[in-house]
Amino acid sequence: MNIEMQLKSKVIAAVKELYGQEINEKQAQVQITRKDLTGDFTIVVFPLLKISKKSPEETGKDIGEFIKNSEESVANYNVVKGFLNIELEADYWLNLINEITEDDDHGYKKADENSPLMMIEYSSPNTNKPLHLGHIRNNLLGYSLSRIAAANGNKVVKTNIVNDRGIHICKSMLAWKKWGEGITPESSGKKGDHLVGDFYVKFDKEYKTEIKNLINEKISEYPALKDVSDFSAEFSALKAKKKTKEGHNDEENEKFKACTELSKYAENNAPLILEAREMLRKWEAKDPEVYADWEMMNQWVYAGFDVSYKKLGVDFDKIYYESDTYTVGRDMVLEGLENDLFYRKDDGSVWCDLSDKGLDEKLLLRKDGTSVYMTQDMGTAKLRFDDYDIDKMVYVVGNEQDYHFQVLSLLLDKVGFKWGKGLVHFSYGMVELPEGKMKSREGTVVDADDLADAMVNTAREMSKELGKLDGYTDEEAEKIYKMIAMGALKYFILKVDPRKNMTFNPEESIDFNGNTGPFIQYTYARIQSIFRKAAELGIDVKEHTPTNVDVDEKENNLIRMVANFPNIVAEAGKVFSPAIIANFVYDLAKEYNQFYHDHPITFEEDDDKKTMRLVLSKTVGKTIKNAMWLLGIDVPSKM
């Protein structure tokens, strides 16, 4: 039982003893005392006034006195404005530091064979385009969450589902076939995922042209649109007007309906999309030629992804491919159809009615029998639960898919999987550019590789300018540049509350000063430097600190923060938030730098004090390292 819990139970005991009433844990509020006030923990007495029928001051004194007399580690107390501040014995914190210094895994709980197994899915790329900044957020969150989960005593399996089939893949393939002239990553010198992505963009461009032509061809068949000269302008104007308070009048409504219909017709009947659909059918029928092209192009993409993943420092324990799982999903749907869970429409498509849950009908198989996204996810889920004894399944997927996962959970439950309801959709916000959303098809994305490379270049320039790594070999220095660059990028992404959308301005480069990854890495390197200096001076660095030294406010703050780290890890695990770790480790580094600025360490003349500061520095360094590990960020011993 930690000290906080002990104090809480003392408050409950005190109220019972003094005022003869039972209170619950919620009424016994114990919080960490504000930094600028005297004390270690604060008890809020306001909720207790009705029971005590005394003033806040008197109530605080009553309870303070009781706790002081009954709890050994409490030295004193004070009451300020109805807040009871508890002061612990001077050596309490130093004893705690001596415990922490022995534990290299400070803050981590270990898993054993009885620990729950948590599977975390993240990344989930499509093999028709390279990774962009949105994927970076996904990957970094997923990787960090898996470490946080592990540090909270879970067995963790990191998994990736590669969306390697579907109409979007066929689009890239078709464009490559038509316009690629046999180009390959080798012949072009281009990374495979980027090459394939280029053809995805090319497809979209040509497809849009076809849609436009088709609309012009057919527009005369729609009487409501006979006066319309510029279809797309008219359609967007109507869409915009629909959103206004005013809305559409009857004529506009007619027009809007016609526009929607015509636009849908063109999208579904453009020759390119028909060809792509045909290709998908052939692929599902394992047509040898289509299949061979598909395998070849996917290999290009995988080779590209491997490079990107390595750059980001993420990895997986088990990778699933949709080309393996979609048939499983289809079988599940067909089985559900036999059991009357789903139904078939006249055109042959298969649906599930979720209107009793307040949702719509959901398509599960197209009229041509091919699978959709939902079908695949059902199959993937089944395979995973067959493969592993999963206690908790977590999907790291953007919040634009909230609806999808709501449906998936209901569907899995419906087909009889007891874990269906327990799925966790870790829904994170989008990364937006100042001008709005990123769109792969339109090429308005921040490419993952480009961004990572730019970061390394900046780190290299900065380091060279500062001359910090003089004397290192190029190879060693390069390793540190990468570490710093990735530290900056990862911290930048992870410090933001994952649920919220975040803005990234490509014009303003990611900072290396202030509230950043390199600031924290720097603090760690600085601590290591102290120990190099200590060795140089021949100081015998002891394992433990004497517990009878005076500790000033800064030192005390640091100790309390380090001691609080396990609570932070638990909290981050509970709410799935690397941001909590990130903000904690920043505060810790900042506090340490302030301490460092005006406290001599190796030069301290009082030996006991010197030892205390060295031991304290060591535990701070260890805590920084452990916290950064949870974010997937490495820390250098020199920078």
Added chain:
RNA sequence: GGUCCCGUAGCUCAGCUGGAUAGAGCAUCUCCCUUCUAAGGAGAGGGUCUUAGGUUCGAAUCCUAACGGGAUCACCA
């Protein structure tokens, strides 16, 4: 239109299981390297916490409504 998310300093974000004077960084303006790493430290200016009600001893935090922004409701994934 239905459902969901968001609105805190010029900008990017913390703080939100109600608690003491709302915090950082960036940007702007000062100051500090003949003691351990200046990617650091100290200071100044900058806020009706979108608005209006409500609950409460106490509201940035909880509730309701409005306003503003975003997502989603596809035979795309």
